[in-house]
Amino acid sequence: MRAAVLEEHGEPLTIKDVDAPDPDPTGAVVEVEACGVCRSDWHGWQGDWEWLNLETQPGQILGHEPAGHVVAVGDEVEGVDEGDHVAIPFNLGDGACPRCQRGHSNICENVMPLGFVEQAQGAFAEQVHVPVADHNLVHLPDGVSSVDMAGLGCRFMTSFHALAHRADVSAGDWVSIHGCGGIGLSAVHIADALGANVVAVDLTDDKLERATDLGAVETVNADNVDDVPGEIKGITDGGANVSMDALGIATTCQNSVFSLDAHGQHIQVGLTTQDEQGMVSLPTDAMVMQEIEFIGSLGMPPTRYDEIFRMVSTGKLEPEKVVSETIGLEDVSDKLAAMTDYETVGIPVIDEF
Known part of the structure; x- marks a missing residue:
C-alpha cells in the first residue's frame, strides 16, 4: 500500500509502498478514505515531545484523524464487521486498565497514540491497523x-x-479561544452550539473571519493590540468565564489565564513546542486570589462520541464546516511545512491516497 513515511524530522515525507497491515486477533484494518492533517502531526514531523517520551522515529507513518471502512477483523473481534463505517480516536486505549474501565480511555495507562509510535502506525496511508x-x-x-x-x-x-x-x-458564558487553528475553530463552533458567547483570538484576519462564520461574536487580532487579556476583559465586562489555549505556546497560555474573570476556568488543550518543552510559567498568586482553575484536557473517550452525533443529527454541530480543503497524499508535506508559519486555515483532509 502507499503511505507517507517520516524519514527525517522537518524534511518532506517520503511516499512509498509499504506492507499492508494484517489484523491481530483483537484488531481490525480500516481502509482510509479520509484523514485530517493536524498540528499534532506537525509536532511529530518536527521531532517534538521528547519530554513526553513521544518523539517520533524514522520509519513512522504519521496521521491520526482517519475515517473509512473496515476491510478485515481479527478472530476475537465481536462488535466490528467488515464494511462498517468508522472513525478512529487518536489516543488508542487497551480497554482493560482501570482508567479505561472507569470510562477514561483517552488517558489509558497503556495509551498508544496513533501515528506517533511504532506499534501504532498512522493513517497517512491507504490502510491502518487499529488494536483492540x-x-x-x-x-x-x-x-x-x-x-x-x-x-x-x-x-x-x-x-x-x-x-x-x-x-x-453554561448558556450565556463568555468563552475565549486563543489560537484559531483546527482545534480552535472547532472549539468556537462547539462553544457557540453550547450557548456560549465566543471571543476568538488569532494573529490573522482570515482565521478570525472563519471564526466569525463559525459563531464567534467578537474577535481579537493579537497582532494589532498590545494587551490581549485587556481587550477580552473589555469585551466581556470583566473577563471570560472559560478560556482555552488551543495552540500551546507560552503567550497563548498566559493570555488565556490572564483573560479570565474570578472563578474562571482555563482549559489547556494545545501541547507545547521545543521553545517551552512542556513548561510554562503562570501567575499562580493571581490564580489563587481569584480562585481560577487550570484544567488539562486530552482527546475524548470513544464511548461518548454519541453525544456529538446526536448534536450533528439535529444540525447543532456541523464538523464539516471546519474542513477547509481536500488534498492528495503527495500534498501532506507542503501542508505540514505551511503549519510552521501558521498558514493553514481549518482542517485540511486527505481524500486521495
Missing part, C-alpha cells in the same frame, strides 16, 4: 461522509471533550 477494535473503533452514523468526519479523530472531539466535559460551560 471493539474498544477503539467508533461507528459513524448513516449518511455521513468520511471527509466530513475526519476531524473527529482528534481536533473536533478534543475540543468537544474540553468544553462539554472538562469545563463548566
Whole structure:
C-alpha cells in the first residue's frame, strides 16, 4: 500500500509502498478514505515531545484523524464487521486498565497514540491497523461522509471533550479561544452550539473571519493590540468565564489565564513546542486570589462520541464546516511545512491516497 513515511524530522515525507497491515486477533484494518492533517502531526514531523517520551522515529507513518471502512477483523473481534463505517480516536486505549474501565480511555495507562509510535502506525496511508477494535473503533452514523468526519479523530472531539466535559460551560458564558487553528475553530463552533458567547483570538484576519462564520461574536487580532487579556476583559465586562489555549505556546497560555474573570476556568488543550518543552510559567498568586482553575484536557473517550452525533443529527454541530480543503497524499508535506508559519486555515483532509 502507499503511505507517507517520516524519514527525517522537518524534511518532506517520503511516499512509498509499504506492507499492508494484517489484523491481530483483537484488531481490525480500516481502509482510509479520509484523514485530517493536524498540528499534532506537525509536532511529530518536527521531532517534538521528547519530554513526553513521544518523539517520533524514522520509519513512522504519521496521521491520526482517519475515517473509512473496515476491510478485515481479527478472530476475537465481536462488535466490528467488515464494511462498517468508522472513525478512529487518536489516543488508542487497551480497554482493560482501570482508567479505561472507569470510562477514561483517552488517558489509558497503556495509551498508544496513533501515528506517533511504532506499534501504532498512522493513517497517512491507504490502510491502518487499529488494536483492540471493539474498544477503539467508533461507528459513524448513516449518511455521513468520511471527509466530513475526519476531524473527529482528534481536533473536533478534543475540543468537544474540553468544553462539554472538562469545563463548566453554561448558556450565556463568555468563552475565549486563543489560537484559531483546527482545534480552535472547532472549539468556537462547539462553544457557540453550547450557548456560549465566543471571543476568538488569532494573529490573522482570515482565521478570525472563519471564526466569525463559525459563531464567534467578537474577535481579537493579537497582532494589532498590545494587551490581549485587556481587550477580552473589555469585551466581556470583566473577563471570560472559560478560556482555552488551543495552540500551546507560552503567550497563548498566559493570555488565556490572564483573560479570565474570578472563578474562571482555563482549559489547556494545545501541547507545547521545543521553545517551552512542556513548561510554562503562570501567575499562580493571581490564580489563587481569584480562585481560577487550570484544567488539562486530552482527546475524548470513544464511548461518548454519541453525544456529538446526536448534536450533528439535529444540525447543532456541523464538523464539516471546519474542513477547509481536500488534498492528495503527495500534498501532506507542503501542508505540514505551511503549519510552521501558521498558514493553514481549518482542517485540511486527505481524500486521495
